[in-house]
Amino acid sequence: MTASASTGPTRDERRARLAVAAFFFANGASYANVVPRLPEIKDALELSNTLYGLSIVAFPVGALISGLFAGSLIRRLGSARLAAIGSIALPLAILLVGIAPVPAIFALGMLLAGMIDSPTDVAQNAHGLRVQKRYGRSIINSFHAIWSLGAVVGGLMSAGAIALGLPIGLHLIINAALFATVALIAYRLRLRGPDEPEIDPETENALPAASEVAQRARVSPALIGTFAALALIAIAATVVEDVGSSWATLYMSDGVGAAAAIAPLGYIALIGFQFVGRLVGDRMVDRLGQRTVARIGGALVLIGMGSALAFPSVPGTLLGFAAAGFGVATLVPATMQAADSIPGLRPGTGLTLVTWLMRVGFLLSPLVIGIVSDATDLRISLLLVPLVGLLVLALSGVLDRRKPALPSS
Incomplete structure (x- = not known):
């Protein structure tokens, strides 16, 4: 202590x-x-x-x-x-x-x-x-x-x-x-003072050498599968965040005809309810466990944005973005915690890899949505959001049922 x-x-x-x-x-x-x-x-x-x-x-x-x-x-x-x-x-x-x-x-x-x-x-x-x-x-x-x-x-x-x-x-x-x-x-x-004596391994944002990982962890199909599932859940969360920041305002104005002063509320609804989800997230995880909370979140993304895209309107779309923001609020911390706890990896190694791979979601999402929307329609391309909600539902079994206790200081 x-x-x-x-x-x-x-x-x-x-x-x-x-x-x-x-x-x-x-x-x-x-x-x-x-x-x-x-x-x-x-x-x-x-x-x-x-x-x-x-x-x-x-x-x-x-x-x-x-x-x-x-x-x-x-x-x-x-x-x-x-x-x-x-x-x-x-x-x-x-x-x-x-x-x-x-x-x-x-x-x-x-x-x-x-x-x-x-x-x-x-x-x-x-x-x-x-x-x-x-x-x-x-x-x-x-x-x-x-x-x-x-x-x-x-x-x-x-x-x-x-x-x-x-x-x-x-x-x-x-x-x-x-x-x-x-x-x-x-x-x-x-x-004040230097970082080195106190800096946590998870802040080292450089990818570990493959030889180091190989020495510390036995690479098996189960390990690769678990890590891939965690990375995909984290990427799913970043896809939803990117849709909010890059496309929500555009869809509100062009897709459902919101006025210029109203269109930004799509992004604000998503990020605002993500904030609410993060405020209550620790208590939800303590009560229900990471796995159940992730499944609830995936269902909110799937149903909320799926309904908003199926029945487009300004109020319905705002509710859809709000549901998606709340749904992904705890996903990134959950995957980081799970990755950092994978047996055989040095503390911080799994977390570092997941953090770096999360950026792939921000890299691919604008490309996929931009290309699909030009070929079809922005509303069609945003079906990616309920699809990643379905992905979270399918993969959330890799998360813990209960939140691990914090180690004593």
Whole structure:
């Protein structure tokens, strides 16, 4: 048991928790500010759905590239400094996305945003884990809930800017200035000292060598099957998140005829109910177990979005996106926990692999939806969402029936 766990957190530890929460909030809100304006950018650049999807793919490509270097960047700069630098740089890249005069600059902005976001994400989680160790109890889920809250606030800011007729350039300059200020304040509240003595293996965002895994775990068909199922569940969750950020506003306006001020509510409904799901997720898992909660989530995605697409309307589509957001809220933490507990793997190895593979969902989803929607219709391409809900239902048996107890500190 840590001293802080037995006597309560110190003032510095409470300040550091606030700092990490601010980093997560800024990260969620910065990108969310451009999401409702993506259809506006698409129209201004005269992009087809396929070219739009290809441009969106630049974000996960950038994240996959830079994610391999996040661990070394943390060791060189420190987790808090890297999180602060990334939190300042990310809205600048998003500004480039918003004011891009040609499609190539739009794609370049997305690539840069992805390259900045991935190490920033790892760094803020690394610093959060340092704070969690000082607290002597789990607090990391609360940071992810704060990220979802930030995304809701960012989406609402953007919807407000659209309703007020604020030019996209001015809107995103305000976004950059606001969250750069938040990052600078958060950095002043950080935990002092080096990361190395306290950094958790799960924050090492470099893929382990195959020889290392082979030495520590006996590769068997059962192990490969279990890991593949966990990765597919995580990818399913990222597909739903990507549909919310990349396509929900476009579908609300073009698919069901929502007004410009109403269209962003599709994304806000998804991310808002994901936030609610993360707030209540720990209690649901404690009561029902990871497997049952995942199955309920998969059913919500399947039925909610399936019904919304079968009977299109503005209220029904909002409910469908809300059901999908709530349904996937606990899936990524569940797969990370399960992957990190696979026998024979060093702690953190399974989690690192799942985290990296999750980005594949963000990579493939825009491509698949863009190509299918150009060949058929956006409504048809969004059938991918209920299909991944069905996939979660089919694969959730690999998850634990009950939530494992936290190890004592």
